[in-house]
Amino acid sequence: MKKPLRKQKSVVEKAIEPVPVEASFAAIVGMIQAAKQRTYQAVNTELVSLYWQIGEYISRKLESAEWGDGVVEELARYLARTQPGLRGFTRANLFRMRQFYDTYRMNKKVAPLVRQLPWTHNLIILSQCKNAEEREFYLRMAARERWGKRELERQLRGTLFERVVLNPTKVSPAVRQLHPSAPDLFKDSYVVEFLNLPDGHAEADLHDGLVQNLKTFLIELGRDFCFVGSEYPLQVGGRDFALDLLFFHRGLNCLVAIELKADRFEPEYLGKLEFYLEALDRDVRKPHERPSIGVLLCATKDSEVVEYALSRSLSPALIAEYQTQLPDKTLLQAKLHEFYALNAPEESKTVEPPARPRRLYKDKRT
DSSP states (O other), X not given: OOOOOOOOOOHHHHHTSOOOHHHHHHHHHHHHHHHHHHHHHHHHHHHHHHHHHHHHHHHHHHHTTSSOHHHHHHHHHHHHHHSTTOOSOSHHHHHHHHHHHHHHTTOTTXXXXXXXXXXXXXXXXXXXXXXXXXXXXXXHHHHHHTOOHHHHHXXXXXXXXXXXXXXXXXXXXXXXXXXXXXXXHSOSEEEOGGGOOOTTOOHHHHHHHHHHTHXXXXXXXXXXXXXXXXXXXXXXXXXXXXXXXXXXXXTTTXXXXXXXXXXXXXTHHHHHHHHHHHHHHHHTOOTTSOOOEEEEEEEEOOHHHHHHHHHTOOSOEEEEEEESSOOOHHHHHHHHHHHHHHTSOHHHHSOOOOOOOOOOSOOTTO
């Protein structure tokens, strides 16, 4: 006797089937996590605001000579005695709060940024950055990229600020036309010291290392990059091709193709990348997405050769290099100093003779 056929459920019946209870709990977990994040951010904002207010109060007292430096130490002892269990208000930290306020109080653009970052991040930037421009750069980058403490310290060791100032990102005219904000989102050089690549490594070593350390590489690229695939297949005509790495950038709403070269940039490399971009835009890109961007990541490059190669390119492409070791910070800082000196206004280059010191008291011998 044949078994009766089981009736197939319609699409509507499937849609209204009850969801397993535990699966629906995920929504509650999401609410809890979101609330935790908002609470953490609110607490951090209030804490940094408190340190700003304390720094302002101490600064005004010291500037008016109402307090001497010794009073700050008395304040630290008083807080320790009257507020047992309260941490972070030692003499050294109180002076840091004063320095924190004094550093940013005249900069109305930067002052709101400091409240977006944890106090630890602010202390790192305050202690390791030498001028206002560098501090503002790392404040904005840390807030935009949501760097953790370790990544902030890594970017400082990697001299990101000096590299961005000295070597702006080189892009084709099509990039600026189709994606005006792209030059600010890509770098001229990427530091991949975490791969521990030896000298004379092959392209396959670079590729495999980036895939195996994808999470770290994504942080180095930027927070809006999403990984799509490795050796991504492209078929044109009757031939098969493989793109080294394919990403999607949420902010630019476009695919980002990365071709790897473990040697010096050569102009002919650009033609292959442009071919891949054409294939992506014709066969892979979705209707709502913008034109794809291509990145040639090379071991080294000659800036003048890059400029010539990109100037006539009709594709949105850029050429960057990767560095297998952290740059020499002292050398880059010296180059940055020379850069500022060369680009300073002419009137500021004339050295004024030192002013004669004013006599602060009367000479008793006269």
